[in-house]
Every structure is written in structure tokens, then in C-alpha cells.
Amino acid sequence: MILECLKAYNYRNLAATELSWNEKFNVVYGSNAQGKTNLLEAIYLFGHLKSFRNARGSDLIRHNAETARLNATIKRHKVRHQLEITLAKAGRTPKINGKTVQKLTQFLGHLRTVIFTPEELGIIKGYPAGRRALLDRAILQTDPTYLERVQEFDRVLRQRNQLLKQQSSFKELIPWNSAFVRTGGIIRYERINYLERFRSQLRLVYKEITGGTETADVHYSVAPGALQCLTEQLATDLDKNYQREQKLGLTLAGPHRDDLEFLVDDRLLRTFGSQGQQRSFLLAFKAAQVVDLEKQLKESPILLLDDLASELDASRQEGFFSFLLQRQSQVFLTAAQLPKLAISVRQTASYFKVDQGMIFLTTPE
Amino acid sequence: MLNSIPSFTRLVSELAKFPGIGNKTATRLAFFLLRQPEAETEALASALLDLKRRTRFCSVCFHITEEDPCQICTDKGRDDTLICVVEDPQALLAIERSRSFKGRYHVLHGALSPLDGIGPADLKVAPLIRRLEQGTIQEMLIATNFTVEGDATALYLAKLTQHLGIKLTRLAYGIPMGSELEYVDEATVNRAVEGRREL
Numbered sequence: 114m115i116l117e118c119l120k121a122y123n124y125r126n127l128a129a130t131e132l133s134w135n136e137k138f139n140v141v142y143g144s145n146a147q148g149k150t151n152l153l154e155a156i157y158l159f160g161h162l163k164s165f166r167n168a169r170g171s172d173l174i175r176h177n178a179e180t181a182r183l184n185a186t187i188k189r190h191k192v193r194h195q196l197e198i199t200l201a202k203a204g205r206t207p208k209i210n211g212k213t214v215q216k217l218t219q220f221l222g223h224l225r226t227v228i229f230t231p232e233e234l235g236i237i238k239g240y241p242a243g244r245r246a247l248l249d250r251a252i253l254q255t256d257p258t259y260l261e262r263v264q265e266f267d268r269v270l271r272q273r274n275q276l277l278k279q280q281s282s283f284k285e286l287i288p289w290n291s292a293f294v295r296t297g298g299i300i301r302y303e304r305i306n307y308l309e310r311f312r313s314q315l316r317l318v319y320k321e322i323t324g325g326t327e328t329a330d331v332h333y334s335v336a337p338g339a340l341q342c343l344t345e346q347l348a349t350d351l352d353k354n355y356q357r358e359q360k361l362g363l364t365l366a367g368p369h370r371d372d373l374e375f376l377v378d379d380r381l382l383r384t385f386g387s388q389g390q391q392r393s394f395l396l397a398f399k400a401a402q403v404v405d406l407e408k409q410l411k412e413s414p415i416l417l418l419d420d421l422a423s424e425l426d427a428s429r430q431e432g433f434f435s436f437l438l439q440r441q442s443q444v445f446l447t448a449a450q451l452p453k454l455a456i457s458v459r460q461t462a463s464y465f466k467v468d469q470g471m472i473f474l475t476t477p478e
Numbered sequence: 479m480l481n482s483i484p485s486f487t488r489l490v491s492e493l494a495k496f497p498g499i500g501n502k503t504a505t506r507l508a509f510f511l512l513r514q515p516e517a518e519t520e521a522l523a524s525a526l527l528d529l530k531r532r533t534r535f536c537s538v539c540f541h542i543t544e545e546d547p548c549q550i551c552t553d554k555g556r557d558d559t560l561i562c563v564v565e566d567p568q569a570l571l572a573i574e575r576s577r578s579f580k581g582r583y584h585v586l587h588g589a590l591s592p593l594d595g596i597g598p599a600d601l602k603v604a605p606l607i608r609r610l611e612q613g614t615i616q617e618m619l620i621a622t623n624f625t626v627e628g629d630a631t632a633l634y635l636a637k638l639t640q641h642l643g644i645k646l647t648r649l650a651y652g653i654p655m656g657s658e659l660e661y662v663d664e665a666t667v668n669r670a671v672e673g674r675r676e677l
Contacts, residue, residue: 216663258664268626275592285597288590288633292626 114224114412115443116156117193118186123178124200125151126470134443135463140454141447143467149447152472153228153417155183156445159196160226160415161250162205162217165233171202187224189412196223221257225406229399230419237391238383241372248373251402252307255409259303266296270369278362283355290351293367298344300368305337308373314404319377319397322432329394330376392424400436413441422452434458451477486512538609540585540602542567550574550583557581559616563606563635565589565623573621581619584609589627590634598634606635610642617645624651 115136121127126148141149150166154173157165164173174181181200186193197208206213207220214220236243252259273289308331319329335343350366351358358365375382375398377390386394399416406414416437425433434455437444446452454462466475481487486508493504511519535541536548543549550556560581564570565588573579586601609615620635622628636646652670653662662670 218664258668261665265626269630272592272626272630279592281592281597284637285590285634287637288630289592291633292630 114415115188116159116185116224116415117188118184119152119155120184121155121181122183123175123181124155124183125173125175125181127151127155128471130472132465132472132474134445135461136443138454138458138462139443139445139465140452140462141445141465141467141472142449142451145449147467148470148472149467150230150419151470152467153230153419153445153447156185156224156415157226157228157417158183158198159185159187159224160221160254162198162207162221165228165230170200170205173200174202185224189223194223196220216261218257218260221253221260225254225410225412225414226417227254227399227402227406227414228417228419229396229421230417231424232419234391234395234424237375237386237395241370244373244375245368245371247398248304248307251311251405252303254402254414255307255406256303262296262299262303266293266300266368269293269296270364270367274363277358277364280359280362290348293364294344294347294351297347297367298340301333301335301343301347301371302340304368304371305333305335305343308333309337311401311405314401315397318400318404318436319393321436322397322400322429323393324428324432327378327390329397330379331398332374332376334372334374389426389429393429396421396425396429396433400433403440403442407441413443416440416442416444418444418446420447420449422448422450431455535585539583540587540605541570541583555580558614560619561609561615561617562619562621564621565628565631569621569623579619581617582615586622586631589622589625589631591627601631603635603638607638610639610644615644617647619647619649621649624649 116134118131118133120129120131122129141152143149154164154166154168158173179201183198183200185196187196188194195208195210197211199206199208207217208214209220209223233247236247249259249263253263269289269292273286273293276286276289312331315329315331319327335346338346347367351364354365364370375386375394377386377394380386382391382394403414403416406412421433422430438455438457451464464475464477465472489508489511490501490504493499493507494501496504499507511522532544533542534544534546536543536546536551538547538551541548541550545552557580560579561584562570562573562579562581563584563586564573565586567585570583570585573583584602584606586603586606588596588601590596590598590601610618618635618639620632622631632648639646650673651666652673653659653666659667
């Protein structure tokens with residue numbers, strides 16, 4: 114999939130210009146706080162309908178404006194589509210080819226994006242919720258209907274927690290328990306399945322980026338098993354935790370509490386990883402996600418690389434660019450200064466300068 | 479400007495309470511009523527009052543009715559051994575329109591939803607259990623909605639009535655009649671595959 118054009122109206126600080134993008138490499142450069150990341154965020158929004166910066170919908174609208182609009186022309190399987198997102202304080206309205214969609218899942222999947230941003234580096238040392246979200250977003254890009262299953266689980270969990278807070282009788286909990294076990298089992302099953310498939314890619318890519326000295330791995334906090342085993346395990350946990358859950362008023366075990374372990378050479382990255390290892394790991398995670406999407410969907414996602422140069426040393430950058438060259442992905446790369454790119458990349462790339470929200474095509478000397 | 483006509487403003491405010499009706503539509507409706515002959519307005523007013531004064535819930539099944547028990551409950555041609563449990567009168571009417579069900583009904587008036595503060599005591603569950611305990615009913619078809627809350631309510635009823643030895647059934651779900659598979663959304667196809675049955 115290719116993003117051909119993007120127009121932004123009242124979106125953060127971006128000026129309302131229509132821009133045509135290079136099908137391969139787009140280098141977006143400019144000083145800090147000019148709007149480079151805002152541009153990546155706008156593209157990302159088409160794939161996730163959410164910002165990667167934890168911004169609320171109203172944060173995306175230019176100060177003093179009521180609504181913002183993003184229009185994209187994309188090309189998928191040789192067909193052009195018009196995507197539109199209108200952002201208002203009340204919410205967002207996505208449209209495909211001028212038509213409003215019935216369900217968000219119909220919109221997701223038209224423009225798949227994978228982002229690498231320094232803002233996500235905190236995930237590796239941060240709370241489990243961040244790592245779960247990282248995984249859920251990856252699954253969602255391969256299968257947009259996963260969103261409905263996550264939403265169903267969340268609803269059941271909230272209903273169940275409410276009952277626990279009210280100190281309700283066990284009899285009232287029973288229907289929510291079975292709903293929790295059924296929906297929770299499915300989430301765990303899909304997460305584990307994804308990681309089982311994903312792991313080998315991650316190892317390969319990590320070796321490629323780092324030059325083959327270390328091995329990366331990822332583990333889910335629940336052991337793999339058949340769907341039925343996972344559901345039964347959840348049911349057992351509910352029984353075991355009942356007394357404590359009643360006291361605390363919340364559900365103690367389930368997909369909403371699970372964690373992912375990121376490992377390099379069998380050592381936990383969270384506690385033992387160096388800064389460089391953390392960056393390489395996150396980048397490898399994203400790159401493996403790209404390969405997986407290509408394999409699963411026979412289509413390359415759009416890769417958004419935010420300020421990559423400041424995050425990787427020269428040799429790792431080299432490793433990563435050689436990985437990129439083997440891909441079909443369209444790439445958007447931001448940098449404060451014009452980055453030094455491999456010659457093969459340099460020849461195909463287009464350069465855009467960002468200055469106070471204005472973006473224009475340049476030819477660097 | 480409309481504030482200078484208090485009776486008009488009052489009507490608009492009342493109409494704007496309707497579901498799906500905002501201030502603009504309410505104003506349009508009020509202007510329409512204003513232009514109607516007085517007899518028409520009186521007919522509407524008395525219809526509104528009649529609805530409130532004459533209807534109540536059936537003491538047996540809790541459907542809306544003018545006579546208690548309701549027509550469905552007193553209909554001798556219906557099967558007393560079969561009962562269908564629905565969330566609201568609208569659902570009952572939907573099943574009646576299909577003419578596919580010839581048993582009795584029971585309207586719960588809602589579904590379990592702890593987040594909205596709705597528990598079993600807020601639904602017509604206790605009268606349902608009393609009906610089931612009388613021993614005539616042999617099958618209970620649970621036709622609550624296919625939402626997280628509707629499913630939980632169905633499970634709750636199933637657990638609660640287990641000991642009575644009544645056959646429990648749930649409405650089947652899946653592909654709508656007359657639709658082509660390619661146009662059905664993924665979640666529905668998913669459920670239809672899960673709930674497949676032998677030919």
C-alpha cells in the first residue's frame with residue numbers, strides 16, 4: 114500500500130497543503146518543533162484511528178478551530194482510494210471514498226502503518242500495560258476484527274469488576290465469570306499465537322540490525338496451549354482468586370494483567386538491557402512486524418520512522434537500512450538534520466523540509 | 479425570540495425529551511401542531527393520556543396491556559409448556575410479527591448490567607421463577623439480545639433455573655435470512671461458524 118497524497122486542514126500545526134509522496138523513501142527534515150512528528154502522527158492516524166502520543170482527539174485539532182480534517186489518497190492492489198478522517202471534539206468520523214463506515218473495523222486495515230518512535234522506548238522498562246498495548250496494536254494491524262474481541266472483553270471485565278466492587282453474591286458473578294473466561298481465553302490465545310509466529314522473525318531481524326552477535330526473544334507470561342486449555346486455566350484462576358477479588362473489588366488474573374518479556378541473550382531487557390539494546394530491540398520488533406504483515410497479507414505496511422538517527426549508532430543504522438532496502442514498504446523518515454543515507458536509498462528518496470508547519474519538497478545539494 | 483411565547487417554548491422543551499429528537503425537530507413538530515385544527519390536537523392529547531391511563535404491565539408476563547392478564551396470556555390456543563423470555567416489549571413484538579412462536583412470553587424489562595446499576599432485583603426475574611416453579615412449563619427459550627449484557631442475562635437465568643429440570647434453549651445466531659455471505663460482517667460470520675450445526 115502506498116500513500117500518494119495527504120491533505121491536512123486544521124490538524125495541529127500543519128499547513129493546509131496537498132503533498133505528493135515518494136513511493137519508496139520520504140525524508141522529512143527540519144528543526145525541532147516544526148511539525149515533523151505531527152506529520153507522522155497524521156499518517157499513523159489512518160492506520161489506528163488513535164494517536165501514538167496518547168493525545169486526546171481534541172489535542173489534534175488546531176488551537177481555536179472546531180474541527181480538523183485529514184484526506185489521504187492511497188493505492189492498494191493498484192486501486193486508488195480516498196480516505197478521510199474528520200476530527201471534532203465529540204469524536205472522529207472516518208470515511209472511505211466519501212462514504213461513512215458502519216464500523217471502525219471496516220476503516221482499519223486500509224492503510225496499515227508501523228511506527229518507530231523514541232516516545233515508545235519507555236515501553237521496554239515501563240508498565241506491562243504498555244507492552245500489552247504494543248502487542249495488541251501489532252495484532253490489530255494484521256486483523257482489524259481483533260478490535261471487536263478486545264472491546265467485548267473490556268466490557269465484560271468492567272461489568273465484572275463493578276459487581277466485585279458492589280460485594281455482590283457469587284450467584285450474580287457466575288454469568289460474568291463465564292463471559293470473562295470465554296472472551297479472555299480468546300484474547301490470550303490470539304496473543305500467544307501471534308507471538309509464536311512472530312518470534313522467529315524477531316530473531317532474524319535483530320541479528321540483521323545488530324550484526325549477528327546477540328539473540329533476541331519474546332515471551333508471553335502465559336504458556337502456550339489450545340484455546341480450551343487457556344479458558345480452563347482462566348476459570349481455575351477465577352475460582353482460586355475469588356476471596357481476594359471480592360475483597361479488592363477487581364479481577365486479579367487475565368489478559369488485562371499479563372505481560373511480555375523482552376529478552377536479549379536470555380537476559381531480561383527490562384532489567385539488564387543497555388540503551389542501545391533497548392533501541393535495537395524496539396526497532397527489530399517493529400521491523401519483524403513489517404515482515405509478518407508482508408507474509409500474512411501479501412502487502413507491505415507503511416513504515417514511519419521518527420527521529421531514527423538520534424536513536425541508533427552508525428553501524429546499526431546501516432544494518433537497518435539494508436533491511437529496509439529488501440522491503441517493499443513505503444518509508445517516512447524524520448530527522449533534525451539531513452541524514453546520511455546509503456547511496457542506494459539516497460538515489461530513490463524524496464526530501465521534504467518542514468518549517469513552522471509548512472512542508473515543501475526540496476532537492477538537497 | 480421564541481421565549482416570548484411561553485406555551486410554544488414549553489411544548490418544544492417537552493418534545494425535545496423524546497429519543498432521537500433534538501431542538502430543531504421539536505420546533506418543527508411544534509409548528510406543525512400549531513397549524514393543525516383544534517380537533518386534531520385534542521385527538522392527539524387524548525391519545526397520549528389514554529396510553530398512560532389505560533395501559534399497564536400484564537401481571538403475568540409483564541408485557542404492555544390494557545386488560546390484565548394480557549391477550550397473549552389469556553389466549554387458549556397457545557402452548558402452555560413453552561415460554562419465551564425477552565428483554566423488552568419491542569423484542570416480544572418482533573417475535574410476534576414473525577408468527578414463529580406459539581408459546582407464552584415473559585418480559586424482563588432490561589438486562590443485567592452492573593455498570594448501569596441493573597441487577598437481578600431490577601428485572602422481572604422473581605416472577606419468572608415463580609411461573610417456572612408452577613410446573614407447567616417444559617421449555618424456556620431465552621431470547622435476550624446478543625450483546626455482552628444479553629448473553630450474561632441468558633447465562634444467569636440458565637444457572638438460576640438449572641435445578642427445575644426445564645429444557646433451556648437460546649435463539650440461534652448467525653447469518654440473516656436472504657443475505658449473501660460476502661456482505662455479512664466478520665464477527666457475525668465468526669459466530670455462525672462457531673454455532674454451525676449438522677445437516
